[in-house]
Each structure stands twice: as C-alpha cells, then as structure tokens.
Amino acid sequence: MEKKQFQAESKRLLEMMINSIYTQKEIFLRELISNASDAIDKIYYKALTDDTLVFDKENYFIKVTANKDARTLTIRDTGIGMNQEDLESHLGVIAKSGSLAFKKDNEAQEGHNIIGQFGVGFYSAFMVADTVTVISRALGNHQAYKWESTGAEGYTIEPWTKDEVGTEIILNIKENTEDESYDEYLEEYRLRSIIKKYSDFIRYPIKMDVSSRKLKEGTEDVYEDASEEQQLNSMVPIWRKNKSELTNEDYEKFYAEKHYGFDKPLKHIHVSADGAVVYQAILYVPESMPFDYYSKEYEKGLELYANGVLIMNKCGDLLPDYFSFVKGMVDSESLSLNISREMLQHDRQLKLIAKNIQSKIKSALLSMLKDEREQYETFYKAFGRQLKFGVYSDYGMNKDVLQDLLLFTSSKEKKLITLDEYVSNMPEDQKYIYYASGESNERIEKLPQTEMVSDKGYEILYFTDDIDEFAIKMIMKYKDKEFKSVSSGDLGIEQDENKDESESESAEQKELFEHMTTLLAGKVSKVKASKRLRSHPVCLSTDGEVTIEMEKILNAMPN
Ligand code: ADP
C-alpha cells in the first residue's frame, strides 16, 4: 500500500487548520453532513434522467453514530459514493485554493473565523479527528475503497469491502488536551444540537440512535435502557417556511450554511410568489464586498432548485449584472427538473422569475434607503459603484431601474444624498443639477469653478468616482432637470447669462487675451474674462459635452 502526499497547498491548509486555535470546531459536522446530502442529491438527479435507476426516498438517509469506547464518530450516507479516482482527486486536493489565498492575505486579522465560514469542507474533519477514514463504494461499482489519513503527512488508499453503495466517514476523535475538549463530539445531546443548528433544512433524514430509559415491556415499573433511532432534522427547507416563523438568526444561519459569504448579510429578502409564476426565493444583500468581487473569478448567480432539488449552483441568468452582488436561492415548481443549461436560457418561466426578482431587489433596496438609511449607506459604500456601472452600461437601458438608488456627496453638509433629495432642495430659480468632478471631496472644494454656484446657494454633487460622470451622461435629465458640470462654459446662472462676456472686454483686455490664446495654442481654445470667479484668478471651463475630468479618464484609457 502506497502512501501519498497531499498537494502542497492542501498540506499547508491542513497544517494551518489543525494548528490554529479554532473557535468553531463544531462546523466540521455541518460540512460532512452537507457532503453526504450532496452525494444523495447526485443519485437523485441521476435517477431523473436514467431509467434504470429508481430513487426510492426510503433508502436515502444520513446516519450519525458515536461510539464513546472506540472514540469514533461515523457519518454514513447512501449517496453516490466515490471510486478510487474520486477519492484521490476529491480528497487529496483542495478544490478551493482561492480560499487559501484569502486566508493567507488576511491571516494577520481575524483569520481564524474565515476558514469556518468559508467551509473548506471535508478537511475540517481534522479539527476534531486525528485519523479520518473514508470507506466508499461508488454507484455502479462492486469494489469499495478505503481512504485514510492522519493529517498533513498524506493518505493511503486500498481496496475494501462494503455491502452498499455510499460513503462512511469515520473520525477518530482526538483526546482532550489541557485547553481543548473533544469528548463533546461523542455526546448525543451535543451532536443533536449541532445538527439542529446547522443542518435542520437538509432534505434527507439525518438519523441517530438515541438512548432513553423505557418501561420494560410487560411490566409496570421496570425500566431498561433502550436505544432508538431518531430523525434529528426537520427537513422543511427554510424557503418553504412561513416568514413569520423565521427569525433574523435563521436567515443568517442559512447564509453561513450555504457559504454565500463570510460576512453577515445586511438584508434578506424572502419571496413567496404565486402569481403568474410560482417560486420561492431567499435573497441576500451582503454587508461587504466579496474579496474576489472585481476579479474574473467572481461569478454572479443564484442557486436554482426545481421543486426542492438543486439543479444549478450559480444560475447567472437570474440576476442582472448590476445586482451581481446579490446571493441566494430560488426554488420553483414551474421549472422542469431535467432541464438542460442551454434550455434554461430560453425558458420563459425563468425569464419571468428573473424579472420578478429584479424588481423585488429594487424595492427592497428602495425601502432600505427610505427606512434604514445608515444600513443603505453601508451597502452603497460596498456596491454603489456597481449600480453606477449599471446605469452606464447597455446604453443606459437600465437607468430608470437604478437612478433612484444612487447617492452622491453633496456640497451642503457633505452628506450622501439622492437625486430626488437634490431636486427637492433646489430653490425655484435654479435650473440645473450641478456637479463637480475631482479626485476627492477636498480637491473639489478647492475648485474655483464651484464658487459661483455655491455663492448662489446652489448645492453641488461631488463626483469622485471615475464612473460618476459617465453614468450621469446616460441619465441626462432627472425630473426634467438637466445635469451641468460647474466647469461648463454656460452655467445657466442669471449674472453671466445676459451679457456676452467678450463684448464687455476693453480693447486692452482683448489684446492681452488674444496674446494669451496664441501662447496657449493647442492647450486652450480661447481665453476670456469670466464673471464666475471669486477668490481665484483663473479657471478652466469647457463648452462641449465632455468635461475636463472625463477627458482625463478617456485619455488614461488604453486604446
Ligand atoms: P465541496 O463540498 O465544497 O466540493 P469538500 O471538501 O466538502 O468540498 O468535498 C470535496 C469533494 O469530495 C466533494 O465535492 C465530493 O466530490 C467529494 N465528497 C466528499 N464527501 C463525500 C461523500 N460523503 N460522498 C461522495 N462524495 C463526497
């Protein structure tokens, strides 16, 4: 029997996990049970398209057995199992190396919790076990295999016998140390509570033999110890439950269990639609940006279930790009189970659901903006840029959906305000919505161009994000008010409107300006006297559509 090494990355991760003082060791059970449930799902799904396979619900379950004397905890499932190659490739290599990179980058901070919330799955078993044994027989195979590992040193695989298809994971629970107790993972009550906490919605029964004292049959006062198999999970998925039965904590638990993010959700949206299209959904607005959000690896999408069975992990068609930060799941009875990915794209039901979901997200965000302003601003700091990109992309097609969700810093009080708030603050004589672009609020404040507008008592929106001005150009008008850059030639303010500035120039000035224009040829098109300056001697202004800031950005873009 050959001993094999883990891949380098896996080895490092294992070491890190085993050696770290882990605050939530109990999650190993959630991980192993989820894997077992996934394995049963795989058979279920196969049976839908394979006529030779019958899925009889009775035969599919997960069983947890603790043996205090042997110090073992066994998790057995009747799922699809693993052959030799699966054991090698699935348990010998860590799939999500991205989480390792993340952990390394963040080690200095709260590294310890991250692993748990990421769920590195199978490997978490080593937090409580010194030896992990996996005996598995894959569907369609007679030969079973035993995989065994004592941690970072490597693992062995050898042929084994097993009567039924499925997997058995045997954990040799560690001995208690001075500061760490492991005995609890062999205690019935503790296992029961962990399972209830994390795995209550698992759709297959999780069984355990529970001991109790029972009246001996045929007697009236003689008790005996008995052991009875019980189902520990309620199995009803959270999304099928009534909103009123659920607490915030339930939704947060589901978020963590599903690995939607390593943060806490900022807001959840529970939808139970039964109009033109019937579906349930639980959607989350995360609190912070996923670490890979702006990388190529980030994939938007929601989990898609057809009548309770997972058919796709990330269905991108359910979310528009501008809401790509939303996490969650959708379950619909209207979808056919064995629908292919290609067919899904054209599915009318799916399109209806997507449209419906988009409007649910929008109204949830609007109500957060209205009623929970502080929360909304947290959200906006993380994802506002995405909304602005949404306004700009697709030729402004989605501006109506998104414009009311935008916030910009206003010159008054330096607070974030909406376009609607801006317009309702406008004095009657103000014609335009003014904005100024710059690197930062401090820089913008010093711009000479802002003085005249501010002196009139008009508010100015500060655009500090590259995308801001481009997005606004797509909106063009908000409530019939056009946007105007403070650096544009015509500010539409009374004082400088009626008189043509060049006419009032004296001959002397004229000569000077002409000379200056020649000197600055190619840099400016004209030098003229300005009425808008207060404390600054000079400023730049533009006449066209493209402002100075936009020009800078356009010039910086690769051709
Ligand atoms: P993940 O579940 O995120 O894929 P894990 O580390 O939890 O990552 O598991 C790795 C892989 O090992 C799974 O994707 C699956 O292919 C396989 N696996 C783990 N446990 C089982 C099991 N009980 N039955 C069948 N396959 C399993």
Ligand code: MG
């Ligand atoms: Mg897993």
